[in-house]
Amino acid sequence: MASYRAVCPLDCPDTCGLRVEINRGRVTKVSGDPEHPYTRGFICAKMRHYPELLYSRERILTPLKRSGPKGSGLFTPISWAEALQTIAGRWQEIIDHYGPAAILPYSYAGVMGLLQRNAGHAFFHRLGAAELLRTICSPAAEAGWQQVLGQTWGTDPETVVDADLVIIWGMNPASTSIHFLSLVQQARQRGARLIVIDAYRTRTAAIADEVILVRPGSDAALALGMMQVLAAGDLVDRGFIAAHVGGYEELCTQVLPAYSPARAAALTGVPAATIIALARAYSCARAPFIRIGHGFSRHRQGGMAARLIASLPALVGAYGKHGGGALQNSGSGSAVKLDVLTRPDLRQRPVRAIKMVQLGRALTEALAPPVMGLYVYHSNPATVAPDQNRVLAGLRREDLFTMVHERFLTDTALYADLILPATFSLEQDDLYRSYGQYYLQRSPAILPPAGEAKSNWQTFCLLAQTLGFSEDIFRRSEAEMVDLLIREIPLEQAGREALAAGRPVKLKPAPGFATSTGKIELTAAAAGLPGCEAKDDAGLAERYPFYLLPAPAHFALNSNFGQVADLRDREGGPHMLLNPEDCQQKGLVEGALAAVYNQRGCCLLRVKMSKDVPAGIAVAPGVWWRQHSPGGGNINSVVGDELADLGGGSTFYDHRVAIRPL
Numbered sequence: 001m002a003s004y005r006a007v008c009p010l011d012c013p014d015t016c017g018l019r020v021e022i023n024r025g026r027v028t029k030v031s032g033d034p035e036h037p038y039t040r041g042f043i044c045a046k047m048r049h050y051p052e053l054l055y056s057r058e059r060i061l062t063p064l065k066r067s068g069p070k071g072s073g074l075f076t077p078i079s080w081a082e083a084l085q086t087i088a089g090r091w092q093e094i095i096d097h098y099g100p101a102a103i104l105p106y107s108y109a110g111v112m113g114l115l116q117r118n119a120g121h122a123f124f125h126r127l128g129a130a131e132l133l134r135t136i137c138s139p140a141a142e143a144g145w146q147q148v149l150g151q152t153w154g155t156d157p158e159t160v161v162d163a164d165l166v167i168i169w170g171m172n173p174a175s176t177s178i179h180f181l182s183l184v185q186q187a188r189q190r191g192a193r194l195i196v197i198d199a200y201r202t203r204t205a206a207i208a209d210e211v212i213l214v215r216p217g218s219d220a221a222l223a224l225g226m227m228q229v230l231a232a233g234d235l236v237d238r239g240f241i242a243a244h245v246g247g248y249e250e251l252c253t254q255v256l257p258a259y260s261p262a263r264a265a266a267l268t269g270v271p272a273a274t275i276i277a278l279a280r281a282y283s284c285a286r287a288p289f290i291r292i293g294h295g296f297s298r299h300r301q302g303g304m305a306a307r308l309i310a311s312l313p314a315l316v317g318a319y320g321k322h323g324g325g326a327l328q329n330s331g332s333g334s335a336v337k338l339d340v341l342t343r344p345d346l347r348q349r350p351v352r353a354i355k356m357v358q359l360g361r362a363l364t365e366a367l368a369p370p371v372m373g374l375y376v377y378h379s380n381p382a383t384v385a386p387d388q389n390r391v392l393a394g395l396r397r398e399d400l401f402t403m404v405h406e407r408f409l410t411d412t413a414l415y416a417d418l419i420l421p422a423t424f425s426l427e428q429d430d431l432y433r434s435y436g437q438y439y440l441q442r443s444p445a446i447l448p449p450a451g452e453a454k455s456n457w458q459t460f461c462l463l464a465q466t467l468g469f470s471e472d473i474f475r476r477s478e479a480e481m482v483d484l485l486i487r488e489i490p491l492e493q494a495g496r497e498a499l500a501a502g503r504p505v506k507l508k509p510a511p512g513f514a515t516s517t518g519k520i521e522l523t524a525a526a527a528g529l530p531g532c533e534a535k536d537d538a539g540l541a542e543r544y545p546f547y548l549l550p551a552p553a554h555f556a557l558n559s560n561f562g563q564v565a566d567l568r569d570r571e572g573g574p575h576m577l578l579n580p581e582d583c584q585q586k587g588l589v590e591g592a593l594a595a596v597y598n599q600r601g602c603c604l605l606r607v608k609m610s611k612d613v614p615a616g617i618a619v620a621p622g623v624w625w626r627q628h629s630p631g632g633g634n635i636n637s638v639v640g641d642e643l644a645d646l647g648g649g650s651t652f653y654d655h656r657v658a659i660r661p662l
Helices: 047-054 080-098 121-127 139-149 157-162 178-189 219-232 238-244 248-254 261-268 272-284 302-316 356-364 388-395 456-466 478-487 493-500 523-527 538-543 565-571 580-586
Strands: 002-007 017-023 026-032 064-066 075-077 103-107 131-133 165-169 193-198 210-213 288-292 325-327 353-355 373-377 401-406 418-421 430-432 439-443 546-549 575-578 593-597 602-609 617-619 655-661
Touching (some): 002 439, 064 080, 080 373, 103 121, 103 356, 178 193, 178 288, 219 248, 288 302, 302 325, 456 478, 478 493, 538 655, 580 655
Parallel strands (some): 103 373, 165 193, 165 288, 401 418, 546 617
Antiparallel strands (some): 546 655, 593 655
């Protein structure tokens, strides 16, 4: 039996170091790497099922060509040679009639390795395809952060053990970042206080010293109420502000007077006394740490909320205190020069850009040129994209040539014209960074690809050669590309050698604040705060009285692990959490299916009563495959594709529904 280092490839801020045990060429166990400085030897329940996925009988191991209606799941095996020639031929027809911008790539975070996640960029730049704006997750939060702090990296999460007050705002790390929560527990053992701010009582709230429930969409108003208390009571760090903050006086004179604790209480549902006490506790803390989640940013006012929460540490000088500050995203991606991989220089002319959260519109509206070719890789838009009914209508188009590179017959793969078999992370080379901590790690292939599976990089190189692309990049191996990325990282020689050998290496942020002025910029607040308050159309709220929160599942990650029956059972199947009083008023019965609907569509969810959820809110954990959803539609049937205020982000958490018993 042999043991190898590897890295979890999934869309999680922890980016765990793994130990993979192989006996006679077969993976027998996946566990945490005890030598990884951040993840320290333990992993979530999901990744322990990785061998089950690797060796699943449902895995796609050969190219497949559709032999029945779209969505039927009827396919015939073909060779790679036939598949590549078919793709090249169909794409050439599209290019001849409509131009290359009629071809759209669609990918996101099914694999987080820097090589495999970005493997298609150079190819599609060279092809001249439409550009996909990958804004489905956290761009509003990132844009809000950048308005205040520019490209400044977030506070090192490992320093949270030295905080004396931790605020987890709009995040449930008990399900989504267990290693950060472990560090928070260490801080609590040293005397720190934990406050959780969220719209309902999550698993993380269960271990908090205090839980503050905020009305969905009103997080910006809560932050402003705290700021008003801090400024009015002179509870700020004037020395830090004078040295490192711009725009504080404008904020105080032009914005904060309108957000008294009483007004903030009316907007948020948080009592004024609680807002005052929270602000005072924050100002008195020696080193307060705020972990900023992404949930509240998936809202019409999400970018503004992130911007204001990121501003709070500047007022009390927490960004200058060890153990204090805020973390929204590590920001470490800026340390890796991806242009050597993505090759934007290969784009011969400007192309149109299509927002990934509005795929349904792109596939069904009269664009010029229309989208005639769709290439999906490490994503499952039929499950995860908003406005699901429009997405499906587009995927059903007979004139749309859809290519899917996949490992299983996902909801999206069912609509493919061609499917190419994909590798797992243990079967491909890659380099990983984290968006929740500061370690880089190489993860080489430790298994041969199963069947005829090929990685993203290998597949795009084959396509490039089939289309006659002559650029040298399309003839490089995965190992060569990873080496090239490592050479571009600013590391000392010892760190570079450790990274090349597969050991985790910690990146160090540059000192100071990476803004144009070198200061934390609150100046933009002087222009006012349009859209900082949650607003609902009165008629819409009357027709659809429940505020919908499609929260992360505990035993799944987006649509990953939907193949694993044990994890589906542990999660409890497609369900929603409702306050018992709401259930009584609507005649909803524990364990029974109910219809969740609005103007966009309908899905069926099983009712679970929970006093952890305030009245008027429906919490729907998980993005369930349509194949496993009663009625064939999941929560995205009722979620729209409107955009957030900043960054072109999604608004998954900004929709209303009605609920009725079946």
